[in-house]
Amino acid sequence: MSAPLLEVADLAVTLPVEGERRTVLHDVSLAIGPGEALGLVGESGSGKSMTARAVARLLPGGAAVTGSIRFDGTDVTALRGGELRAYRRSVAMVFQDPRAHVNPVRRIGDFLTEGLRLRGVARAEAARRAVAALADVGIPDGERRLRQYPHELSGGLLQRVMIAAALLAEPRLVLADEPTTALDVTTQSEVMAIIDELRRERGLALLFITHDLDLAAAVCDRIAVMYAGAIVEERAAAVLHDDPLHPYSAALAAARPAVDRTLPRLAAVRGRLVSAFEAPAGCAFAPRCAHAQDRCAAELPPLRPLDGGAVRCARAEELRGRLAPQEVAGG
Amino acid sequence: MVAFVLRRLALLVVALLVSSFVIFAGLQLAPGDPLAALSGGRSLPPEALEALRAQYRLDDPFLVQYGNWLVHAVQGDLGQSIAQRHDVATIIGERIGVTAQLVALAAVIILVAGVGLGVLAGLRRGPVDAAVLVVTTLLAAIPSFVAAIVLMSVFAVQLGWFPAVGAGDGFADRLHHLVLPAIALAASALAIVARVTRASVREELEREHVETAVSRGLPRRLVLRRHVLRNAAIPIATVSGITILSLIALSAVVERAFGINGLGATLVQAAAAKDLALVQGISLVLVAAFVVGNTLVDLVYAVLDPRVTVGSRAA
Numbered sequence: 174m175s176a177p178l179l180e181v182a183d184l185a186v187t188l189p190v191e192g193e194r195r196t197v198l199h200d201v202s203l204a205i206g207p208g209e210a211l212g213l214v215g216e217s218g219s220g221k222s223m224t225a226r227a228v229a230r231l232l233p234g235g236a237a238v239t240g241s242i243r244f245d246g247t248d249v250t251a252l253r254g255g256e257l258r259a260y261r262r263s264v265a266m267v268f269q270d271p272r273a274h275v276n277p278v279r280r281i282g283d284f285l286t287e288g289l290r291l292r293g294v295a296r297a298e299a300a301r302r303a304v305a306a307l308a309d310v311g312i313p314d315g316e317r318r319l320r321q322y323p324h325e326l327s328g329g330l331l332q333r334v335m336i337a338a339a340l341l342a343e344p345r346l347v348l349a350d351e352p353t354t355a356l357d358v359t360t361q362s363e364v365m366a367i368i369d370e371l372r373r374e375r376g377l378a379l380l381f382i383t384h385d386l387d388l389a390a391a392v393c394d395r396i397a398v399m400y401a402g403a404i405v406e407e408r409a410a411a412v413l414h415d416d417p418l419h420p421y422s423a424a425l426a427a428a429r430p431a432v433d434r435t436l437p438r439l440a441a442v443r444g445r446l447v448s449a450f451e452a453p454a455g456c457a458f459a460p461r462c463a464h465a466q467d468r469c470a471a472e473l474p475p476l477r478p479l480d481g482g483a484v485r486c487a488r489a490e491e492l493r494g495r496l497a498p499q500e501v502a503g504g
Numbered sequence: 505m506v507a508f509v510l511r512r513l514a515l516l517v518v519a520l521l522v523s524s525f526v527i528f529a530g531l532q533l534a535p536g537d538p539l540a541a542l543s544g545g546r547s548l549p550p551e552a553l554e555a556l557r558a559q560y561r562l563d564d565p566f567l568v569q570y571g572n573w574l575v576h577a578v579q580g581d582l583g584q585s586i587a588q589r590h591d592v593a594t595i596i597g598e599r600i601g602v603t604a605q606l607v608a609l610a611a612v613i614i615l616v617a618g619v620g621l622g623v624l625a626g627l628r629r630g631p632v633d634a635a636v637l638v639v640t641t642l643l644a645a646i647p648s649f650v651a652a653i654v655l656m657s658v659f660a661v662q663l664g665w666f667p668a669v670g671a672g673d674g675f676a677d678r679l680h681h682l683v684l685p686a687i688a689l690a691a692s693a694l695a696i697v698a699r700v701t702r703a704s705v706r707e708e709l710e711r712e713h714v715e716t717a718v719s720r721g722l723p724r725r726l727v728l729r730r731h732v733l734r735n736a737a738i739p740i741a742t743v744s745g746i747t748i749l750s751l752i753a754l755s756a757v758v759e760r761a762f763g764i765n766g767l768g769a770t771l772v773q774a775a776a777a778k779d780l781a782l783v784q785g786i787s788l789v790l791v792a793a794f795v796v797g798n799t800l801v802d803l804v805y806a807v808l809d810p811r812v813t814v815g816s817r818a819a
């Protein structure tokens with residue numbers, strides 16, 4: 174891979190909760206090259222959103238960050254004032270719930286052109302570009318939409334508007350945090366197709382956060398699997414599903430429900446998930462792992478390169494090839 | 505929109521009818537003689553009293569009196585004040601100005617100081633916030649007549665910065681006279697508006713769409729103006745509007761304390777003298793002002809919040 178556009182190394186984040194510091198991320202390392210798409214997959218509470226927030230510098234007040242986040246060579250964690258704002262403009266965020274993330278009392282046109290106007294683009298030109306961006310995301314009657322308010326649009330349309338707004342910023346990296354979870358199933362696939370197509374067309378780098386391993390595999394070049402605030406495996410999307418290196422990835426891959434079931438996929442991984450702050454000293458997944466040994470509970474191994482990816486499991490080499498999805502299918 | 509205005513006009517008519525009837529009945533039942541003020545304590549000869557009672561039709565049955573008043577009122581004739589021996593409409597015309605100015609000045613104070621303090625406290629946690637909370641708690645707890653007495657004795661009597669009584673003539677002099685009364689009138693409403701503003705700003709700061717604005721690299725100034733204050737303006741405008749409207753009734757207390765000859769003070773005097781026509785006339789004006797003001801608040805609300813259609817907040 175060429176020099177990465179985004180490089181996160183040994184990222185740890187703690188937040189103040191009721192007077193204590195609570196660890197929400199304790200060891201996240203990942204890299205995204207220019208134009209590359211990385212999927213970030215894991216159960217609820219594993220720290221996916223926190224990772225994206227740390228990258229976008231949107232952590233809640235009082236957050237303490239260690240480790241490094243570099244974007245195009247500059248240290249993101251040290252940015253202040255105007256430099257920070259300029260950085261934020263080159264990284265666009267697509268949030269999960271467009272209804273909440275678009276100001277309800279301003280027109281769609283204001284939402285789309287706000288960033289452009291800030292960069293000194295004239296009003297008429299900004300409106301023209303906004304209409305074009307709406308057309309790009311499959312909204313043909315852009316001029317009318319610009320005059321509408323968010324409550325006049327469906328969730329799916331509003332998410333397309335959010336994507337259009339992200340693209341208008343001409344970012345180099347898009348952070349999409351479960352962009353389709355709040356939408357109904359048919360709309361989900363349409364919105365996903367739009368993100369995928371436009372990203373490839375424009376050569377944008379993408380951090381795609383999802384619960385859905387299959388969806389991530391379809392859209393992304395590589396996938397990072399998160400568990401309890403740490404990356405446990407990182408592989409090419411094409412191989413992760415069929416040849417997982419970490420028992421947790423294998424469990425995720427195996428926990429795919431029948432097509433007609435509506436249960437969330439990951440509910441099928443056996444045992445209770447843990448958050449970073451309550452994770453035991455050793456491997457956080459050990460209590461749920463069918464392959465755990467005594468040493469797993471004693472010490473958390475580092476993320477180390479293996480088979481073209483990286484894995485954080487003491488027994489990865491021994492288990493290689495034995496973690497076919499059906500073997501560890503949990504109930 | 506047309507339907508909304510028509511509904512409001514109907515509401516205005518109903519409110520005026522009901523309030524005028526209630527006031528009429530209330531004064532009728534209250535003890536005292538409307539002619540007492542006229543006779544000034546002297547006992548008039550029975551024939552003279554008789555003549556006066558006939559002139560003002562005081563011996564007609566209650567409903568006939570009310571009907572009579574209503575027929576004239578509808579034609580724009582609010583009758584004669586027995587005590588002041590003057591046209592009610594003329595008296596109202598002379599006194600409405602100073603009351604309107606007093607309420608307007610109090611409204612400006614509320615909007616500037618109340619919203620200003622609230623925004624400040626909402627945006628800055630720590631000592632600024634704590635200070636605003638203490639001050640507004642104090643202000644909210646002080647009744648306006650106490651505020652009037654305190655302000656008068658400190659700033660008018662001891663320091664001599666402001667006149668203690670009267671309303672003054674000409675713009676500057678009028679303003680100088682009305683500052684203390686307006687502050688006394690505004691004090692507790694100001695506290696309420698500051699509290700609501702603080703809470704709304706806090707709430708809006710936490711909204712996800714504000715996070716979106718920050719994530720786009722918008723300068724803080726613009727984030728606050730376009731996404732925090734703009735949205736907080738909706739509850740702030742509603743609460744400010746309603747508290748300012750409540751000052752219309754409260755102005756009587758302050759006008760009395762500062763010896764200002766406004767509508768409120770006149771209303772209190774007229775009620776004490778059982779001056780029916782004058783009480784009716786002033787009450788109608790106050791009720792009408794309240795209904796119209798409330799309609800304005802609803803219009804502002806609908807303008808500020810595109811999610812609501814005009815008139816959906818209330819009747």
Ligand SMILES: Nc1ncnc2c1ncn2[C@@H]1O[C@H](COP(=O)(O)OP(=O)(O)OP(=O)(O)O)[C@@H](O)[C@H]1O
Pocket residue numbers: 188189190195197215216217218219220221222223224233448449
């Ligand atoms: N404001 C906060 N203060 C303290 N802890 C928080 C806060 N927000 C989230 N957390 C904790 O941080 C951890 C990671 O949360 P995060 O939102 O990143 O999870 P996630 O992987 O995005 O989950 P989901 O799939 O549900 O979105 C969780 O344990 C959560 O409880």
Ligand SMILES: [Mg+2]
Pocket residue numbers: 221222223350
């Ligand atoms: Mg999340």
